[in-house]
């Protein structure tokens with residue numbers, strides 16, 4: 213095949229640069245094997261799949277999973293929940309977030325970060341992201357009002373927020389920090405594990421996450437009171453208490469709550485998946501490093517992986533880079549997909565995606581399940597409803613120009629080299 217033929221884009225009828233199938237982006241889920249089956253069958257054989265009040269001699273797998281995550285993150289307490297959304301709601305309420313309060317959430321995160329704030333009866337205020345594609349600390353500070361109670365940094369697409377600056381802002385304004393670590397389990401910032409910086413950190417073990425229990429989440433914290441309050445929120449029936457019917461052990465221990473409990477079957481998957489985490493991270497990091505090394509010479513064309521607040525702690529689940537314009541991004545993504553790469557837009561106006569605030573129409577229009585418009589309209593707010601019109605132009609510009617490539621751990625060396633070659637081919641044609 214001649215060089216000219218090779219360089220012809222697949223979208224124009226040339227040969228594909230990547231000819232192998234793309235593994236799906238379920239890092240831990242795709243590796244489920246005999247060990248998970250053994251743990252699940254063990255729970256089923258014992259015929260006890262509820263975490264509390266286990267028969268004598270049947271240790272709780274949820275409890276074991278909690279201890280493993282607490283140890284991994286380096287905190288004293290961990291509480292298994294049925295999702296990260298419920299972990300966020302529990303943490304927000306535990307931190308004292310409620311009616312009249314605002315919580316600052318970034319424009320690039322899964323919708324449930326903002327939804328959790330509304331479920332905690334407070335109002336999300338949306339902050340810009342910067343070129344790290346995580347919360348922009350300067351905009352966070354601009355958006356603080358007398359109603360602000362907490363900041364929710366989201367370690368988006370596996371990579372750390374600027375935790376030095378965010379924690380300094382939180383300290384200066386006396387705000388709680390609840391880290392949404394749903395997409396960054398095992399990541400770190402300057403040597404400290406993500407999830408351990410704020411009053412609470414929240415994890416997701418939903419199927420698309422780095423490790424999975426199908427559905428599931430975790431609250432982590434160093435603060436005993438926070439842990440006990442989150443425990444109360446997550447268990448309306450208060451089963452966990454030493455004596456289910458005992459009076460409150462401290463004022464405020466017992467109040468209304470939800471059922472956000474994690475089941476033993478999720479715990480059974482979790483104890484195995486968490487052991488797979490170091491291997492998954494090593495593989496994703498080596499895959500990403502190999503692809504990025506193959507893109508080095510494209511720096512001259514402006515193809516530079518997103519800025520990292522701490523590259524050493526990146527979980528390496530994806531590669532993101534920007535091209536000069538939104539229109540070019542559209543062409544670039546189409547051409548790269550035609551080359552056989554698992555590529556997507558970070559944001560496209562016409563492609564609905566719950567990960568970008570500009571698509572959260574029900575929040576922008578302040579739609580609520582009941583007509584009074586609570587909590588956007590709330591006498592406790594002592595201010596007009598929030599104004600989401602024209603929100604976060606910096607974020608839509610950055611995201612609109614961003615090309616996103618998944619990095620599943622199952623990629624082979626040859627896959628990585630073909631991905632780099634595909635990007636080179638398209639970059640040479642368009643830039």
Ligand SMILES: Cc1ncc(COP(=O)(O)O)c(C=O)c1O
Nearest residue numbers: 295296297321322324394416418
């Ligand atoms: C950043 C982020 N936060 C929160 C969540 C919610 O997680 P879960 O599905 O476990 O409730 C997700 C899941 O997609 C997420 O990506």
